[in-house]
Each structure stands twice: as C-alpha cells, then as structure tokens.
Amino acid sequence: MIFYEQLRGELRKLFARPRTYMGYVAFLALEALILFVYKLDGAQRASRTMLEQNGLDFDTFYSSLSISFMMILLSMFTLGSIFFALVGGDIVAKENEDGNLRLVFARPITRLRLLLVKYSAVALYTFTFVMFVGITGYLMAGAAVGFPGGLFVFEPKMKIFSAFPNWADGITRLGMGAVGIGISMITLSSIAFMFSCLRIKPAAATIVTLAILFVDMILQNFPFFKPYEEYFVTYRMSSWLFLLEKHIDWPKIAESYIILGGLNATLFIIGWLAFQTRDFKT
C-alpha cells in the first residue's frame, strides 16, 4: 500500500511537469504528419503499387491498422527514443540537481526502495506512453481512412512481411505488437535510468543514452556486423516485430525478451550500486 502511494507520488511528479505534455503533443503532431503524408496522392499511389505487386488488395490493406503500425514504427525509434531517454535521464539526476533528494533522504526510505519506486514509475510511464501512441494513432488513422480493413506489415530489415485481411486478426496482432514495443522501450528507459543514478547531470544522462542507442543502431546496420546482429540491443528491442509475423516464433521472441529483461535488471543493479555508494551533501 505504501509502495502504491510512493508510486502514485512519483507518477504525479512526472505528470505535473508541462514538458511531459509537450511530449504527448509532439507525438500527436508526428502522428498527424505521418497521416498527412499517407493521405497524399503520391503516397497512396506508391502504397497501391506495392500492395498490388504483392497480390494484396489496396482497399483492404490501405487501412487504419496498417497506417497506425507505420506510425508506431516510425515514431518510436525517432521521437520515442529521445523522449524516453529524457524522462529516464531526469528521474533521479534532476531531483539531485534540484536538491529535492535532500528532503527525500531525511525520510526513512532506503535508497533501493526509492530507486525501485522511480524505476517502476519510469517503466510504467514508458509502457503506457507507447500504448497512448498506438491508440491515438489508430483513432486518428481510423478517423481519416475509416476503421475497417486489414493489417499489412512490411519491415525489410527484420524481414517481416505479413498481411492480415481480417480486421479482428489485424487488431489483435497490432495490439500484441504495441505491447511488445512498449516492453522493448523500457530497455531504453532503463539505460537512461542507470545513467541518471550516476553522478552526472540529467542532460548528460539523456545524451549518453541516445548516443549508445544510435551507435548501436548504426553498427547493427553495418554489413560487417550482420552475423552478430543478435548481440545488439536495438535488434533485441525490435523483436516485437516478430509478433506481427504470420506464424509467431515464440521461442525467438521469448529469448529476446528474456535478454532484455536481464539487461534491464543489470542496468538497474549498476544504477543502484552507484547510487548506494554516493554521498549526498546537504
């Protein structure tokens, strides 16, 4: 019950900041932009050509589900990575910088407990934010092109090409995918959280996290590293896409999420050890 109360307080702090809402607005704007591009004649023609070349019906697959899939895919690793790195990087370091931790440490809460509360808040926030992007993306796309239709998924890097003509199958898969990417993005927040626990500025925690993410992503795309792609965090984080394959390879997906879970736990422990041994001068 006390943990819930502490978590509530942590979430209240997150949601009381105007910049949190700026993040929501930025995502809505990005979704609107993607939707606008999809509605352009040129984009529609290109979609029609690609779908028909693959034997798929344009009217079935040029749909709210297909568009919202693209919204999630395009927004998460661009704007999403920046946003989650910012939130995760701030969660501890900003409070230290602002001096709030002095009042917190005058309380009988342990540092481990404090970090558990903060980490839970960041993880919950990350996951629900992805859900927000998925739901609003779907609603916006539905309002623009209509809600019926199937789901078409094409992601060449991960070799995903699937089509679900039935709306119920499509929404189920898209929902599973959204949950998957929601969990994946917690790893990004975990990296930022770990840096936030160190003796660095919040901005530095955010920048280092983004640097790691982008270097990982760039190296993973080098042909030389292709045989080693499974060692890259961003590859593992992209495993949610496998949930959109026609036949789901559950062991492959489970392996990735176990690795990500282990990585998250390791990052938390490193952050905690660094935080535990720090002096906080009044």
Add this chain to the structure above:
Amino acid sequence: MLEVSGLWKQFAGKPALEDVSFSVKKGEIYGLLGHNGAGKSTTLGIILGMVEPQKGGVKIGGFDVGRERAKALRKVGAIFESPAFYEYLSGWENLRILTSYSEGFDAAAAREVVERVGLTKRIGSKVRTYSHGMRQRLALAQALLPEPEVLLLDEPTDGLDPEGIHWFREFILSLRRERGMTVLFNSHLLGEVEIMCDRVAILREGRRIHEGSVRELSSDVPVFNVELDPWDRALSVVAAHGGEVLERGKVSLPPDADPAVLVAALVASGIAVRALTPVRKSLEDFYLELRRNGTPDPHALDR
C-alpha cells in the same frame, strides 16, 4: 537520544570532519555552531545517512544509522537552509509525496500541522509562488509529519526576515515545551544559538573545538562600548569600579559588576555618559577567546 561518535570524513582527500563526537539528550536543544565549511552540514548528512563516514557512527533513539537507517529515521524530521521542494506541485502535494516516504499520508494530521504553521490559505498553491518564509513554514510542516521526536535544523532561519526568524524560533521552542522535542540546531550565528540552545558544540575546520552549556559562551568578562566625556577623567572612575580600559571607547567590567552603578558614579563625577552598549561576541571573537584561553588551534599540529 542522538549520539554522534568519532566521525571522520574526507571529500576528495580533504578532511571535512575529524573525530567529531557529541550527544543530545531527550528534550534538549543542542547547537552545532561554526562557519560555512566547518563541517556542520556534513555532520547532518551523516546523521541522516546521506553521507557515509570513513570512521565513527550515529545512533538515533538507540538505532544505528549505518545499519538500521530506516528505524533510526522513523522519528526524525529535518529542515534545511533553502529547502528544495517540487516547485511545480502544490504545498499539499509536496507534503503528500514526502510523507509517503515515511509511514504514509495522514490527511487529518497534515491539515492540523498546516494550520499550526499558518499555511492553510496557501497550501493548495504551487510552491513556485511561495515566498522564502512560506517555504520555510512548509519545510517545518513536512518535518513534523509524521510526528517526529527529533528535529534536525540546518541553518533554518537563513534568509528569513526578523519577523520570520522570531516566529520560527518561538515555534521550535514551543515544540520543545509541548512535546519535549529533541532538536539539533546548526547555525553560524552565535546569537541565535544563545537564544535557542541548552548546549552547544563549536566546529571549526571539521573539528570540535568546544562543547559546553550556552551560558559558558557569554559568562566571562562583560565588555561595553562607551562614549564618556571627558575621557581622561572617566578612566579613574572606571578603574575605581574594577573596570579595565581595553581601548579608547571600550571597557570591560568584572563579571559581577552592575553597569548601572558605574554609570551613576560617572554622572556623580560630572562625566557625561553618552552611550554604554554591551558588546555582543561574534563567533570569531569566541574562537579567538578559546585560543587565548589555551584551547589549541585545530590545525596547529598541521603547521
């Protein structure tokens, strides 16, 4: 109630505390006096478990802060100079969040404390709109939730106006009267400590150079600034009453002498007494006195 024993702490190889010990009895107001950098805040940080000492330890209510921090701090409230709240939240939300790190939020108790510190009308406003005095009242409110037995105050009156200082001082004294609150009071102001505290330890450059009752700080020879005319004739009258001229315009009297008697004698001798003002000692004066009286300079051995 609070036992601080043999604290040693270095920051980046520089000593911040060297063998600092003291204890505070239940219901006592204990002053920790020293200039900035003397080690007062580091001591407070160690008491709260924010800073890990190289040697030594702290017990609060019998619980070791190093080993049982949560139990030790269960009945502790703390106030810092310029307390940093969550500016974008209301005072009430700040109280709710901060108390959730203790035993949970009790709205009725919080309302009572807010009323007592005089913040009821503004508790729903965002902290960023608070004045320094209001922040200090909010700091006091959070420190009093949930019911502490020990209050740790780190330069709490810094930046307050005279009215605010007076209010704060009276509030702390009333807490001691009503609840038998134990208070550790960090300050660099000798006068403040004299008014508030029963006992005092003086820190200088990380070392405790003096500990004793507050009376000891002011019980020695009283010194007065005087304006006497003619000055030369006044000297013999001052000397006749056991006084000593320290410099032109400054005299000392024996500890038991009544300055009113001297004034009467001066007037009777036809000397105009234009001013006679007691000289309040500064912390620096006290340091110098300790040195004159043989208390070793804490770094004499280093030189």
